[in-house]
Amino acid sequence: MExxxxxxxxxxxxxxxxxxxxxxxxxxVQQLKAVWKLLLFLLVAAELGPSFFYGIGTSLFxxxxxxxxxxxxxxxEVGSFGxxxxxxxxxALVEDRPFxxxxxxxxxxxxxxxxxxxxxGLAEASVLIGLILVLRGYSFGTFALQGSEMLRFxxxxxxLFLFVGLYEEFMFRGYxxxxxxxxxxFWPAAVLLSGGFGLVHLANRGENWVGALSVxxxxxxxxxxxxxxxNLWYAVGLHAGFDWAESFLYxxxxxxxxxxxxxxxxxxxxxxxxxxxxxxxxxSVFCFLTMGLQFLVAAxxxxxxxxxxxxxxxxx
Numbered sequence: 001m002e003x004x005x006x007x008x009x010x011x012x013x014x015x016x017x018x019x020x021x022x023x024x025x026x027x028x029v030q031q032l033k034a035v036w037k038l039l040l041f042l043l044v045a046a047e048l049g050p051s052f053f054y055g056i057g058t059s060l061f062x063x064x065x066x067x068x069x070x071x072x073x074x075x076x077e078v079g080s081f082g083x084x085x086x087x088x089x090x091x092a093l094v095e096d097r098p099f100x101x102x103x104x105x106x107x108x109x110x111x112x113x114x115x116x117x118x119x120x121g122l123a124e125a126s127v128l129i130g131l132i133l134v135l136r137g138y139s140f141g142t143f144a145l146q147g148s149e150m151l152r153f154x155x156x157x158x159x160l161f162l163f164v165g166l167y168e169e170f171m172f173r174g175y176x177x178x179x180x181x182x183x184x185x186f187w188p189a190a191v192l193l194s195g196g197f198g199l200v201h202l203a204n205r206g207e208n209w210v211g212a213l214s215v216x217x218x219x220x221x222x223x224x225x226x227x228x229x230x231n232l233w234y235a236v237g238l239h240a241g242f243d244w245a246e247s248f249l250y251x252x253x254x255x256x257x258x259x260x261x262x263x264x265x266x267x268x269x270x271x272x273x274x275x276x277x278x279x280x281x282x283x284s285v286f287c288f289l290t291m292g293l294q295f296l297v298a299a300x301x302x303x304x305x306x307x308x309x310x311x312x313x314x315x316x
Contacts, residue, residue, distance in 0.1 A: 031183060034179055034182065034183055035183070037091065037094075037179060038176060038179045038180060041087055041091065041175055041176060041179070042171075042176060042196075044083065044087060045080070045083060045084045045087055045171050045176075046171060046200065049079070049080050049083035049084070050076060050079075050080045052079070053075060053076045053079035053080055054076050056075075056079075057072045057075045057076050058072075060072075060075065061075070066258075067258045067259060067260045068257055068258070068259050068260065069259075069260055070153070070156050070157055070160050070259050070260060070261055071156065073160055073164075073259070074156070074159060074160040074163060077160065077163040077164050077166075077167050078163050080167050080171075081163055081166050081167040081170065084167060084170050084171050084174070084175075085170070087175070088102050088170070088174055088175045091175050091179075100231075101178075102170075102174045102175050102178055103169070103170065103173060103174045103177070103178075103226065103231050103232040104166075104170055104174065104231065104232055104233070104236075105231055108231055108233050109233065110233070111233060113229055113231075113233045113234040113237065114233045114234065114236060114237040115237060116234065116237065116301070117225075117233070117234040117235065117236065117237025117238035117239075117241065118237035118238070118240055118241035119237075119241060120237075120238055120241065120294065120297060121237065121238040121239065121240065121241025121242035121243075121244075121245065122241045122242070122244075122245045122249075124238075124241075124242055124290045124291075124293070124294055125241070125242045125245035125246045125249070125250065125281075126245065126250075127290055127293075128281050128284065128286055128287055128290045129246075129250045129252070129281060131284075131286040131289075131290075132268070132270075132274060132275060132281060132284060132286065135270065135274055136269070136270065137268060137269060137270035137271075137274040137275045137284075138250075138252070138266065138267070138268055138269075138275070139266065139267045139269070140250070140251075140264050140266055141251075141264045141265035141266050141267055142264065142265050143263065143264055143265075144251065144262060144263060144264050144265050145261070145262075145263055149261075150263065153248065153261035153262075153263075154248060154263070156261065157244055157247060157248040157259070157261065157262075158240075158244055158248075161239075161240045161243040161244040161247070162236075162240045164239065164240065164243055165235070165236040165237070165238075165239035165240035165243070166236055168197070168239065169222060169232045169235050169236050169239060170232065172193045172194070172196070172197045172219065173190075173193065173219075173222055173223055173226050173232055173235065174232065176189075176193055177189055177190065177193060177223070177226070180192065180193065186223075186227060187223075190219075190220060190223035190227075191220070193219065193223075194216045194217075194219030194220045194222075194223060195216050195219075197215055197216060197219040198212040198213060198214075198215040198216030198219065199212060201215045201255050201256075204255050204256040204257050205256055205257060206253055206256025206257065206258075206278035206279060206280075207255055207256035207257075207278075207279055208256075208278075208279060208283070210276075210279065210283045211255055211256060211276070211279035211280075211282050211283045214279075214282045214283060214287050214288065214291075215255065215282070217288065217291055218291055221238075221291055221294055221295055221298070222235040222238070222239065224295060224298055224299075225238070225298045225302065228298060228299070228301075228302030228303075228304065229298075229301075229302045234298075234301075234302075238294070246280065246281060246282075247259050247262060248261075248262055248263055249263055250263075250264075250266060250281075251263050251264045251265070251266035252266055252268055252280045252281055253268075253276075253278065253279065253280030254280055254282070255279065255280065255282055256278055256279050256280065268280070268281075273285050274286075
């Protein structure tokens with residue numbers, strides 16, 4: 001295999017986004033079919049699939065009370081991602097499109113964009129925790145793991161959050177984004193799906209509307225990187241890197257959930273606006289600041305294509 005090219009070269013040779021067509025006039029029957037396919041996809045991918053694997057996982061790992069087992073969550077996420085991949089492959093056959101046209105082209109798997117995104121996810125979590133630390137809202141505490149346990153749980157969490165990124169990005173910004181974009185346009189679809197992305201997280205223990213809003217905004221960030229980079233690999237890396245750093249490295253709640261096997265006995269203390277309270281740092285006011293910085297970084301890494309810039313100037 002050829003080594004990954006620098007991200008600047010990747011931007012120059014990337015093909016246009018083939019799977020996000022502009023909305024075109026469609027007959028009522030075609031529109032109705034598209035809506036029903038989308039609803040069926042979301043029902044199975046977001047509800048029936050995870051519920052099925054959650055039930056099996058409960059029988060294998062036991063009921064999850066208090067902090068969640070990363071092994072249990074990994075089982076659910078891998079199974080759920082498999083369901084989304086299967087559904088997307090079926091839709092690709094029905095709609096006569098390549099599987100890679102829905103956001104995860106295999107030729108770009110774990111390439112330069114993924115690793116740049118992963119490192120920037122780590123960086124964002126570190127800046128966020130650092131800002132809370134400066135205002136005395138975070139303490140790392142003592143180590144909760146020793147010796148080989150650090151490596152074992154660190155790798156387990158890493159694999160877990162890789163699949164969290166794959167599943168959530170492919171479910172909300174894969175086939176669903178393509179389908180809805182063909183009906184309403186890219187950004188209306190992204191807003192609707194990002195809102196749903198936030199609402200889904202309200203099911204997490206400790207989550208509230210502030211955390212859900214934060215998740216919805218980060219959904220728009222991921223959609224922005226999809227629009228600019230042409231696929232989801234950067235977003236998957238960014239998603240996985242941030243979640244791993246937050247949950248394992250800094251050992252704080254992630255969207256209201258606390259996992260077993262975190263690195264330290266970390267403590268969040270102080271006002272909710274600073275620490276996020278039970279939500280974790282994603283509910284902190286500083287999280288909206290770091291997400292804004294991520295938008296700027298993504299805009300710099302992936303400049304708008306010429307046709308997109310021309311379209312903006314024409315519309316203005």
